[in-house]
Amino acid sequence: MNRELKRVSLVVLLMFIALLTSTTVVQAFQADNLAADARNTRTLYDSFQVERGAILVDGKPVAESVPVDDDYKFLRTYSNGPLYAPVTGFIPINGSPTGLEHSLNAELTGTSNSQFFDKLSSIITGQKPRGAAVGTTIDPVAQQAAWDALGDLTGAVVVTEPKTGRILAMVSKPGYDPNTLAVHDNKQVTETYQALLDDPKDPLFNRAIGGDLNPPGSVFKLVVTAAALESGKYTPESTFPNPAALTLPGSTAVVTNSSRGTCGGGATVTLATALRLSCNIPFAELGLQLGDEAIRQMAEKFGFNSTHAIPMSVAESVYPRNLDKAQTALSAFGQYDVRATPMQMAIVSATIANGGVAMAPNLVDEILAPNLSPLESFQAKEMATVISPETAATMTQMMVNGVNDGAASNARIDGVDVAGKTGTAQNGKDLPYTLWFTGFAPAEDPQFAITVLIEDGGGLGQAGYGNLLAAPVAQKVLEAVLEK
């Protein structure tokens, strides 16, 4: 029997060798592939295991990780969630994060390069790894004022500091509560997310920097005015023919002013008056004289046709290419295929306010290590010198006139010179207008640049216009921040 016994022993030995081999293959050789599998929830949980850094507004956390007793160890909690959702975004357990949660994920989880040595030392000291906190530029007063002023309207408000590009407020409505998307229940997150996606008002859009982009309408006249003044061929006193209707060259389309009449009185109208009263026909004429190439160059100097990282990526505002004369004329007052984000228009206003130098818009002041020592501080960064200080000063005066005695009158504030420009953009034959205001205050020493976007005609269809709905929002926000 012993010969057979030896053979059976050999079989048993082979069985155990097979087991040793298979466990080695799984645990050593396939381990990396298995860890990278999208279905591997252990990898997902691990990314939550780190105490994610907080997102701070004025030193107080608006997003922080609270320890909980489940697989994820920490629950991401957003205080005042809907208000700051356009800033923070959210981090779901079953998808990609958005907002700053997405853009600064490496810093928040402590995996950015600047945190390498902290990570190394935490391995040696055995401390649990922690992510860095992010200090934002948001001013809670400005944010709350913008939120309140926008009320139930669909749209966005952006407030920036012209001299630095710091973003003081970024509001988008309708909003959502990021807390509902951060819960640790897969099914619930998916349902909530789907409901938000299906909502016709698209609450997940951050309209300040993206969403379905709107035509800028008359606020784009600022760009065309800048192109005209910078060309050296025009002054505010340059005159244009002043008909009540203009048939576009090579087309049957007829352009009218919003008043349906001439732009003020007289056979000719000055550039200053055309901007103050926001007339379309003189700008169509100006656009035809400048040509689309000159306008495009100015638009691109302001930042059109490129994205900005704030550090979230701002959707590209568009000034189209290869325009014929009719299209150029329409584009000169921000129609046809011109599109702009409120953030882009905020750059335009802030550049005029800052003497022609465009500052890169930025949402982050500093990255703070867990012990609150700064890892990185953000300095104001120049994007470009877009227009000369003289042109900027001239345009500031033109915009102040527009508020004091023109089409943007509802942005007036007692005792403060507000520079501003309204816009009422058409989206198609029967579609509601898109309403705009962009400007800054105080005009002599600009502290705040503001852009207001209101979609869907502010609920008034084609009856709403920029000065009626958008300018008062800007006025309320500016009053709030100036009083502070």
Place this chain on the structure above:
Amino acid sequence: MPATSNPAAPADTSARRSQPRTGAFKRLHLPQKLRNLELFLLIIACAINGAAVVLVQLGALGRIDTSLVLFGAGLSVLVFALHIVLRIVATQADPFILPIVTLLNGIGIAMIYRIDVANHQSGIDSASVRQTIWSALAIACAIAVLLVIRNHRVLFRYTYIAGFAAVVLLLLPLVPGLGREVSGARVWIGIGSFATFQPGEIAKIALAIFFAGYLVRNRDSLSMVGKRFLGMHFPRLRDLGPILVVWALSMSVIIFQHDLGTALLYFGLFLVMLYLATARLSWVILGLALFIGGAVIASQTLSYVNGRFTNWLDAMNPDVYAAPGGSYQLVQGLFGLAKGGLIGTGLGQGRPDITPVPQSDYIIASLGEELGLAGLFAILALYLLFVARGFRIGFAGQDDFGKLLGVGLAFVVALQCFIVIGGVTRIIPLTGLTTPFLAAGGSSLVANWIIAALLLRLSDTVRNQPRLVV
């Protein structure tokens, strides 16, 4: 491997030669070298077990809960009681078996406790407390076996009763009102909602006794008398008949109960014991061919078998993964093992609770996640050592029944490990079996502790036999 040729302890035999009188009285006064070694190893095993529970608490709770440590200490007392019983009734028993089994059982309880912590379960309903109580019961059964069966040859007398008992035990779950179906397999019995038990686990011991007894009785007629057909020797049906009937009954019952793992286990046991007794390799090959053929046919025709094969061969396919009864568990187990890597996450610091049934069928994946490849190698080495001690009885034994029974019982443990761990690591299709001594499950614990007790008894008899050369 158990390839040594002279297993009897030399010191012991020389002592006996110098003092020709035998008997319990004499033995009591000899220095019990084997038992002292066992005691030393047992202390180490119990220390490791205690440390494992403490590590789980530190890792998963961040503090030490002394009440449970005391509970575990109670179990250690029982193990030492078994050790003392051995000092009295089986002084020459193998000194490695008890420490190995104690260690495996303790690590199992630590891991089951770890899953309880993750699932926020405590008290009498928690799996770890149940497992501890079952362990106590199992050790008590082992003590009883050692006390009652003073000589394994007693079992030889009950060959046919054992065969009958195996069949009855296997049929029990099919009795209406008594049987319970758990995750598709009707292999449990229970009264009311209380204390479910898997009689198939005990049946495997009864079957091993029956196979050993029957084959020893009939081996000559099995291998000598018969006809040659196709170049192979076939025994007379009246010699092979009874064993075939028992075996076929067991198999069909198991297949009827949807318990593939147990079917494979019994089949392997049958083939190996048949081969050992008759030395006919051709039968083993024929049996294996029949089994593989049958498995292939079953995988094509029976949906639940087919599902197991699909899960095995195409586990990563998203459709298979998402299907009900699909490869989700298998893949999650692999994810857990991968997470463990070479050295593991540390006890209490992984996430074994993500995988379904992490404390029973998948306890190996749970251990692999938290103890890593290093830990699994250690566990596999413990099993291999345990099986080797059993095989050693076979090599050293004097009577064929004892040899056959010892090897059969050891082989059952080895094969069961292979079926479970091989299923988890995708060597073979996954079937539901418990990992011996580790996995949560009372019937499995009781059965395996009885196996350990029988091996202890056999090893004692082997060493006490006069080395007779005729």
